[in-house]
Amino acid sequence: xxxxxxxxxxxxxxxxxxxxxxxxxxxxxxxxxxxxxxxxxxxxxxxxxxxxxxxxxxxxxxxxxxxxxxxxxxxxxxxxxxxxxxxxxxxxxxxxxxxxxxxxxxxxxxxxxxxxxxxxxxxxxxxxxxxxxxx
Amino acid sequence: xxxxxxxxxxxxxxxxxxxxxxxxxxxxxxxxxxxxxxxxxxxxxxxxxxxxxxxxxxxxxxxxxxxxxxxxxxxxxxxxxxxxxxxxxxxxxxxxxxxxxxxxxxxxxxxxxxxxxxxxxxxxxxxxxxxxxxx
Numbered sequence: 001x002x003x004x005x006x007x008x009x010x011x012x013x014x015x016x017x018x019x020x021x022x023x024x025x026x027x028x029x030x031x032x033x034x035x036x037x038x039x040x041x042x043x044x045x046x047x048x049x050x051x052x053x054x055x056x057x058x059x060x061x062x063x064x065x066x067x068x069x070x071x072x073x074x075x076x077x078x079x080x081x082x083x084x085x086x087x088x089x090x091x092x093x094x095x096x097x098x099x100x101x102x103x104x105x106x107x108x109x110x111x112x113x114x115x116x117x118x119x120x121x122x123x124x125x126x127x128x129x130x131x132x133x134x135x
Numbered sequence: 136x137x138x139x140x141x142x143x144x145x146x147x148x149x150x151x152x153x154x155x156x157x158x159x160x161x162x163x164x165x166x167x168x169x170x171x172x173x174x175x176x177x178x179x180x181x182x183x184x185x186x187x188x189x190x191x192x193x194x195x196x197x198x199x200x201x202x203x204x205x206x207x208x209x210x211x212x213x214x215x216x217x218x219x220x221x222x223x224x225x226x227x228x229x230x231x232x233x234x235x236x237x238x239x240x241x242x243x244x245x246x247x248x249x250x251x252x253x254x255x256x257x258x259x260x261x262x263x264x265x266x267x268x269x270x
Contacts, residue, residue: 033207074250081214081250101250115209119253
């Protein structure tokens with residue numbers, strides 16, 4: 001159980017770094033209305049499709065580093081909308097800056113992820129020093 | 136005033152087609168917490184920055200066609216989260232399929248836009264017949 005949207009978000013990125021599908025899915029609502037959009041990807045809906053996508057990403061054998069930060073928050077009583085940056089570092093090649101919207105929902109006394117929408121940003125629109133605000 | 140998130144969303148796409156900056160901004164909350172991410176773009180926050188981006192887009196001289204549809208809805212009492220497709224048709228060149236998250240907030244008795252996050256989709260991940268569900 002996550003007492004705040006921030007706790008759920010931290011668990012999300014922790015699961016990503018550990019490439020742990022079960023930990024990742026424990027962050028999401030157990031509901032067919034959940035939606036995930038990976039960078040450049042199609043919309044995925046529901047526990048089954050989203051779990052399969054994480055299994056594929058984590059199972060690809062590429063250890064993808066991720067930092068998340070510079071969060072803009074809009075918090076309601078039942079939904080919290082976070083818009084932030086992700087800084088993805090592949091084992092080889094260029095790091096990528098990603099704009100991300102994470103939406104969390106309060107359900108059964110805890111906060112869980114309802115939506116993850118991640119999208120690449122043109123290098124030209126990237127902050128000059130993304131590392132500063134990210135962690 | 137928009138009685139439902141759907142009315143606000145319809146007004147958003149109507150303003151886009153008419154390239155009307157004032158009509159577009161009347162759909163958004165008059166609040167510095169609003170956030171807009173155009174495809175491949177940096178996060179923009181607040182009325183001033185978002186208005187300036189629309190002025191630039193609508194003033195570019197390119198009449199960009201847009202269809203919006205295939206909407207997945209998650210409606211709370213104060214926030215509504217819509218995830219949908221946009222199909223953008225430039226005057227020349229390829230049409231583009233975009234994944235979009237629109238978040239609406241109930242404020243002062245009406246629904247207004249809080250967040251617009253649009254991102255390109257790989258051609259490989261596009262539905263085979265995007266026209267069907269879009270309008």
